[in-house]
Amino acid sequence: MTAAQFEARVAANTRLGGGYFSLELEAEEPTPVAAARPGQFVMLRGAWGRELLNPRAFSVLHAEGKRLTILAKAYGQGTRRMWALRPGEPMTVTGPLGVGFPDPDPEITDLLVAGGVGLPPLHMQARVAAAAGLAGKQELFYGGRDREDLVLLADFERWGVAATLATEDGSVGVRGYVTTALAPRLEQARAAGERVRVLSCGPTPMLVAVRQIGLAHEVQTLLCLEENMACGFGVCLGCAVPVHGVKPYRYCCTDGPVFDARELRWP
Amino acid sequence: MSGAPRTSGPALVPGLLPHTVELGCEFGPLLLKSPLLAASGCFAYGQQFAAFTDLRALGGLSTKGISPLPRHGNPLPRICETAAGMLNSIGLENVGVEAFVRDKLPFLRDLGISVWVNFFGTDFATYIECARLLGGAPGVDVLEMNISCPNIKQGGIEFGTVPEVAHRLTRACVEVSGAPIVVKLTPNAGDIVGMADAVRQAGAMGVSLINTITGMAIDVRSRRPRIATTYGGLSGPAIKPIALRMVHQVATALPGLPICGMGGVLSGEDALEFLMAGAGCVQIGTANFAEPGAVQRITAELRALMAELGLRRVADAVASLRPWPLEAAYQTPAAGEFST
Numbered sequence: 001m002t003a004a005q006f007e008a009r010v011a012a013n014t015r016l017g018g019g020y021f022s023l024e025l026e027a028e029e030p031t032p033v034a035a036a037r038p039g040q041f042v043m044l045r046g047a048w049g050r051e052l053l054n055p056r057a058f059s060v061l062h063a064e065g066k067r068l069t070i071l072a073k074a075y076g077q078g079t080r081r082m083w084a085l086r087p088g089e090p091m092t093v094t095g096p097l098g099v100g101f102p103d104p105d106p107e108i109t110d111l112l113v114a115g116g117v118g119l120p121p122l123h124m125q126a127r128v129a130a131a132a133g134l135a136g137k138q139e140l141f142y143g144g145r146d147r148e149d150l151v152l153l154a155d156f157e158r159w160g161v162a163a164t165l166a167t168e169d170g171s172v173g174v175r176g177y178v179t180t181a182l183a184p185r186l187e188q189a190r191a192a193g194e195r196v197r198v199l200s201c202g203p204t205p206m207l208v209a210v211r212q213i214g215l216a217h218e219v220q221t222l223l224c225l226e227e228n229m230a231c232g233f234g235v236c237l238g239c240a241v242p243v244h245g246v247k248p249y250r251y252c253c254t255d256g257p258v259f260d261a262r263e264l265r266w267p
Numbered sequence: 268m269s270g271a272p273r274t275s276g277p278a279l280v281p282g283l284l285p286h287t288v289e290l291g292c293e294f295g296p297l298l299l300k301s302p303l304l305a306a307s308g309c310f311a312y313g314q315q316f317a318a319f320t321d322l323r324a325l326g327g328l329s330t331k332g333i334s335p336l337p338r339h340g341n342p343l344p345r346i347c348e349t350a351a352g353m354l355n356s357i358g359l360e361n362v363g364v365e366a367f368v369r370d371k372l373p374f375l376r377d378l379g380i381s382v383w384v385n386f387f388g389t390d391f392a393t394y395i396e397c398a399r400l401l402g403g404a405p406g407v408d409v410l411e412m413n414i415s416c417p418n419i420k421q422g423g424i425e426f427g428t429v430p431e432v433a434h435r436l437t438r439a440c441v442e443v444s445g446a447p448i449v450v451k452l453t454p455n456a457g458d459i460v461g462m463a464d465a466v467r468q469a470g471a472m473g474v475s476l477i478n479t480i481t482g483m484a485i486d487v488r489s490r491r492p493r494i495a496t497t498y499g500g501l502s503g504p505a506i507k508p509i510a511l512r513m514v515h516q517v518a519t520a521l522p523g524l525p526i527c528g529m530g531g532v533l534s535g536e537d538a539l540e541f542l543m544a545g546a547g548c549v550q551i552g553t554a555n556f557a558e559p560g561a562v563q564r565i566t567a568e569l570r571a572l573m574a575e576l577g578l579r580r581v582a583d584a585v586a587s588l589r590p591w592p593l594e595a596a597y598q599t600p601a602a603g604e605f606s607t
Contacts, residue, residue, distance in 0.1 A: 002318050005559060045557055050351050050504045050533065055557050094559070228346050230353060230556035233318075235311045237357045238346030248339050249360075 003233065004032050005094040010085045011067060018148025019074040020117070021083050025091055026067050032096060033068045036060040038124035039100030039201075039224045039258045042068065043232040045092045046081055054230045056082075057253075059120035059201070060096060062127065068093070071151070073117045097232045098257050101199050101222060104129035104137060108195045112161075113141045113182060113210050115202020116149050121224045121258075122201055123152060130159035139185070140164065143178025143206070147171040179209040186217040197222065198261075211261040221261035227252040242266070283574040290326075290570060292581035294547045295472045295525040296447060297408060299381050301326035302581050303538060303566050306529050306552030307385035307411060307451070308332065308357070312371040313378070319559035324566065327381025329475075329550060330371070332413050333401060334386070335393050337363035347493035349484050352503030352531070353553060356496040359387065364400045376406030385451070387413040394426075395439050402444025410446050412437065412471075415453030415478035427453040427478075430465035437469035447472035449527060452513075454480045454506070459513045460520040473525030475550065476517060477510045503553045507531030511544050518545020518586055533561075535568025539576075542584040 008025040015021050025044075033042055045055035056078045058070040074083035085091075101121060104110060110129065112122035122140065129138045138159075143166040144150050150172055156163050164181045165173025174181065182198070189196040200210045201224035214221025227239035232253045239252035242265035250256070250263075290301040305316075305328035312330055313322060322328070340360030347354050362371065367384075375382045384407050388394030394412070402410050414426040414433055425432045433450070441448050450466040452459060454477040463474045479500025484493040492498075510530025518526055528546030532538050533554045541549045554561035578584045591597065 005319055043557075052348065053351065053353060053503050053553060053557060054348050092558070228344055228348075230346055230348075230355075230553075231559075233559070234315050235309065236346060236355070236556050237311075237340060237360055238344075238355065240340060240343045240345060242343070249343075 002032060003095050003097050005092065006031055008068070008091050008093050010087050010089045010091065012087060013083075013085050015083070016151045018146075018151075019083070020071065020148070020151050021074065022061065022069055022071050022152075023082060023085065024067060024069045025093060027093070028066070030065045031063070031068065031093070033060060033063045033093065034065055036063050036068075036096035036124075037100035038128060039121040040096040040098050041232070041257060042070065042093050042095030042097065043229075044070065044082070046078075046085065047090055048078075048081065052077055052081075055092065055094065055232065057097075057226070057229055057232055059124075059224070059257075061120040061123060063096075071117065071120045071123075094232060098253055099255065101125055101224070101258055104132055104134045106134060106137065108197055109137045109139060109189070111139050111141060111182065111185060111196055111198045113178060113198060113200035113202070113206075114143070115178060115206040116144045118200075118202030118206075118224070118226075119152060120201075122199060123155065125199060126156060126159055126161045130161065135160040138162075141166070141178050141181055141185075143167065143173075143202075145169065177206070177209070179206060179213060182210065183213050183217070186213065186219055189219075190217065200224065208266055211264065211266060214261050222258050223261055223264070225252050225257045225259060229253050281577060283577055283579060285570045285574040287579065288570050288573045289580045290566070292548070294527070297381060299326045299548055301566055302542065302548040303562055303569065304328055304381065304383065304527070304548060304550045305555060305562050306550035307383075307413070308355075309552040309555045312362075312367070313375055314371075316555070316559050320563055322378050323380060324563045325378075325380050326548065326566075327383055327408070328375070329383035329385050329411050330367070330375070331361050332359050332385040332387050333361050333364055333367050333397065334359065334388060335364050335396050335400075337361065337366065342495040344494050346499075347484050349482070349501065349503075350505060352501050352505035354482055354484055354494055354499035354501055355479070356494045356499035358496075364397060368400070368404050372404060372406055381408045382406055383409040383411045383449070384446075385411040385413050391436060391439060394436055395443055398440035398448070399443040402440075402446040402448075407446045409472070410440070410444055410448045411475055412440060412448050412450045413478070415451050415455070428456045428462070430458070430461045433462055434465040434469045437466040437471050441470035449473045449475050449525070451475035451478055453478045454509055454513060460516055463517045463521055463524065467521060467524050473527060473547075474517065475527040475529065476513050476546075477506070477530050480506050480509065502531070504531035504533060504537075507537060507540075511540055514541060514546050515544040515588070522586070532565065535565050535570070535572045538565055538569050539572055539584060542581065543586070543588050545586040545588070547581075547585055
């Protein structure tokens with residue numbers, strides 16, 4: 001469905017700890033964002049006057065009818081203001097934007113590798129798969145600094161999606177990076193002749209590691225990237241992503257945010 | 268002088284009904300449907316906006332800057348937000364003349380709005396080549412000659428800052444272009460009036476004021492510049508006072524030279540400020556990123572504000588700035604003349 005810009009109001013702003021919050025917005029009528037696929041995103045801007053000009057990009061966590069929800073972490077000037085939003089306050093939404101992950105496939109197991117606030121596209125992938133009766137073909141690998149970095153775990157449990165957790169401080173799951181658990185799982189799949197692919201979203205250093213592991217195991221690896229963007233629809237050209245090919249760059253907003261790991265001109 | 272009025276405000280004017288305000292206006296030889304255009308670099312080649320808004324409601328648009336050959340642009344990060352503005356160093360990425368004329372121009376031509384094609388070269392020969400090819404292409408109403416982009420390394424600086432060089436370059440392009448040329452000047456020039464006069468004398472139809480101002484931002488945690496090229500062009504409301512000042516300076520010094528004003532216009536009131544300062548039309552840039560319907564909203568706001576102020580035509584607003592009164596009562600007394 002074509003993207004649109006529309007006004008919405010905060011329906012709920014739920015603080016999840018560690019600065020994380022899920023922000024639910026409601027528009028006057030059903031919005032095109034309801035058709036968003038996992039990995040697609042919206043640009044959000046509050047009544048920020050002239051100080052903060054540009055909207056912020058967020059993966060859609062969930063959307064249905066008039067409502068849409070995003071997950072964010074209070075970090076910069078925009079997200080700190082959003083963290084403090086109260087029900088009824090206005091937001092301008094543009095979306096759905098970008099190209100998301102492929103549909104869940106009954107023949108392929110999706111290994112969902114999430115880091116911190118990179119969870120939403122993988123959360124939606126698992127939701128879509130569960131609704132299609134494919135929860136058994138989804139496995140979550142979720143990492144963060146500490147216990148508070150791992151949110152919305154109950155949803156995966158409810159959907160019946162297996163989860164491997166990792167924290168840098170060891171407070172939940174295995175101690176260390178979530179990527180540590182990925183390579184053995186790919187070895188296991190290779191030995192068993194199981195078809196798998198890696199879908200990942202999170203901080204760039206994590207994505208670099210996921211890409212290297214995926215490429216080394218010759219498994220399709222799809223990475224959902226984040227870049228600074230002013231518009232989100234292919235005009236500002238700020239969100240260039242270095243790629244191999246005829247042209248040195250593609251755009252996170254219109255060509256992505258999901259890119260095949262092989263395509264990226266990354267370390 | 269306690270009895271003197273502090274201001275002599277505008278006489279109360281009977282408000283107009285908004286639909287009676289005539290936004291159609293002249294800009295040099297052009298007839299514009301509205302004085303508000305989308306600015307170069309902030310509107311790509313127009314197509315992306317068609318999904319969001321009716322492009323025919325624009326007075327016109329200025330395309331992304333076109334060079335003879337395609338350019339891939341600068342490394343990333345290319346943009347960052349700053350207080351009331353943003354820095355960019357996109358690096359003039361564009362599809363090149365040939366692909367522009369073949370793939371992008373027909374769409375723009377069919378919109379029935381004023382099509383300004385922004386262009387640049389890296390030396391005299393490439394500027395002239397661009398002016399010849401684009402200035403002769405059907406559907407091009409104006410060539411907006413960019414001699415002011417801060418984001419290319421080769422040669423760009425003296426084109427935009429040395430009046431004699433700008434004069435020679437403009438003259439050479441005017442000679443080969445079938446379309447009128449409006450030269451987009453940089454606020455980084457030391458003498459903006461001298462630059463405007465130099466290109467005017469070389470045959471430019473008008474000037475666009477202003478391009479971005481060179482700036483910088485730093486991420487103290489990584490200790491790196493926030494954009495890869497260290498310096499970038501600052502745009503947005505942060506630069507509006509500077510842009511207004513330059514429009515006013517040029518309009519005052521060179522009356523009759525058409526000026527397209529721009530710099531941080533987010534509202535109808537901003538646009539009206541530019542008209543009053545002396546701009547004949549106004550471009551809207553950074554606002555389009557957050558709001559693809561920005562030009563339409565600002566047009567409606569401008570119409571309403573002109574109606575409220577009794578300004579029936581754009582020409583009633585252009586260069587209509589009133590000076591502060593010169594009566595002695597308003598002047599600072601000489602030292603010693605004033606005592607309490």
